[in-house]
Amino acid sequence: MIKSMWWKFLGLALVLYSIIAGLLIDVPALPVIHQTIRNLFYHVSMWFAMFVMLGTSLVYSIRYLSGFRMRDDLMASGAVYTGIFFGLMGLMTGMVWARFTWGDFWTNDPQLNGAAVSMMAYLAYAVLRGSIDEVAMRARISAVYNIFAFMLLVIFLGVLPRLADSSLHPGKGGNTSTMEGLDMTMRMVFYPAALGWILIACWLLQLHTRRRALIQGIH
Amino acid sequence: MLEIRQRYAINGILLYVFSTIFVVQLCFGRVIDEKTWIALFWVILLFAAFNAVSKSFIQEASARRLYYFMIASPLSVVISKMIYNSLLMVVLGALSLGLFSVFMGFPGLYAGLFVPAFLLGCIGLASALTMVSAIASRSGNNAALMAILGFPVVLPLLLLLVKASQKALTGRVETAEMLRFLSAITLIDLVVVVLAVILFPYLWRD
Numbered sequence: 001m002i003k004s005m006w007w008k009f010l011g012l013a014l015v016l017y018s019i020i021a022g023l024l025i026d027v028p029a030l031p032v033i034h035q036t037i038r039n040l041f042y043h044v045s046m047w048f049a050m051f052v053m054l055g056t057s058l059v060y061s062i063r064y065l066s067g068f069r070m071r072d073d074l075m076a077s078g079a080v081y082t083g084i085f086f087g088l089m090g091l092m093t094g095m096v097w098a099r100f101t102w103g104d105f106w107t108n109d110p111q112l113n114g115a116a117v118s119m120m121a122y123l124a125y126a127v128l129r130g131s132i133d134e135v136a137m138r139a140r141i142s143a144v145y146n147i148f149a150f151m152l153l154v155i156f157l158g159v160l161p162r163l164a165d166s167s168l169h170p171g172k173g174g175n176t177s178t179m180e181g182l183d184m185t186m187r188m189v190f191y192p193a194a195l196g197w198i199l200i201a202c203w204l205l206q207l208h209t210r211r212r213a214l215i216q217g218i219h
Numbered sequence: 220m221l222e223i224r225q226r227y228a229i230n231g232i233l234l235y236v237f238s239t240i241f242v243v244q245l246c247f248g249r250v251i252d253e254k255t256w257i258a259l260f261w262v263i264l265l266f267a268a269f270n271a272v273s274k275s276f277i278q279e280a281s282a283r284r285l286y287y288f289m290i291a292s293p294l295s296v297v298i299s300k301m302i303y304n305s306l307l308m309v310v311l312g313a314l315s316l317g318l319f320s321v322f323m324g325f326p327g328l329y330a331g332l333f334v335p336a337f338l339l340g341c342i343g344l345a346s347a348l349t350m351v352s353a354i355a356s357r358s359g360n361n362a363a364l365m366a367i368l369g370f371p372v373v374l375p376l377l378l379l380l381v382k383a384s385q386k387a388l389t390g391r392v393e394t395a396e397m398l399r400f401l402s403a404i405t406l407i408d409l410v411v412v413v414l415a416v417i418l419f420p421y422l423w424r425d
Contacts, residue, residue: 065418065421118371121372124368124370124371127367128364131364132358137357140421141357145354148372148414148418152371160375
């Protein structure tokens, strides 16, 4: 029992640690950002968790197309739904952060628009799944679309912001990267936070898939 | 293919493009600044592309689909559809460019960047939408799905095209910068085509 559940406790502990330590440690005093830099621990980890979930879903979609096992489709769609959840959380934490640093909930930033459109692509995935009744066909077609959606995610969050002329996000549009500006104490919280949320995301995915497997009677 | 069998389809698209451009002219008057010109042009072309390409799988009768399924490999079906739709889009795009210039005037775009970007853009839009049309045709409610699935897929391409056209406004563009835009557009085209060729067989069979 404990042996197979250690990573869940680890995830919980890391998230708790990052919430407490994230509010307690000394952060460097930077212009404009000031104390809101603490949001980095929560906002950026949401995107890390989302990327891991959507990457998992890509892997399971490819596995589904090579083996046609319903279990893989269940994992792929569950991972997309969990990924959408973390993506929306990332958008929300980002909007709050943007309100207190850039002055508005939404700015015309390539990173923000890219994130919004990739979320739309994945919501379209959910609609696509809803519109096909036959189970095997739904699994196959949504797996194909999922591979496209992941390509979009990479283009929107990885390629286009770097090509853009200006961006408010670090590391994009000629700004310096975050990781270079991050001091050691912040790294001590940020990496555990990201890992912790990824583990929590895996746990959510597991619960979600188990529940749906029970309902649909798939093993 | 489909448009030759259904003459009214191609005429319908042409009339659609014409009326959209005419409406734009009535609403905006002739004088608009160059950035608006570019944005309007690509938006009109985008919707024309949706209308033109979404027919490629959705309007095929299921008996004909079965016939194609019997006589051709999925690879040749998807590649021929893509080539055909790309040609259709290039023709349609050239026609709308001409009409749009007649009604709205033509800003001094640098042809060395605009023309290749325009051609690559038409090909990319056509291939991406061909694939989306194939996906949407397998689901029940396909007209609405075509729009919501297609929009995110073509958006990166559209953004790059608008950006490249705006660059072309500034007059002569340096070769290095031109190559950067064109290679980005080509890369997206290639990714879409390769993914479509790999994934289409899974969509094709029942």
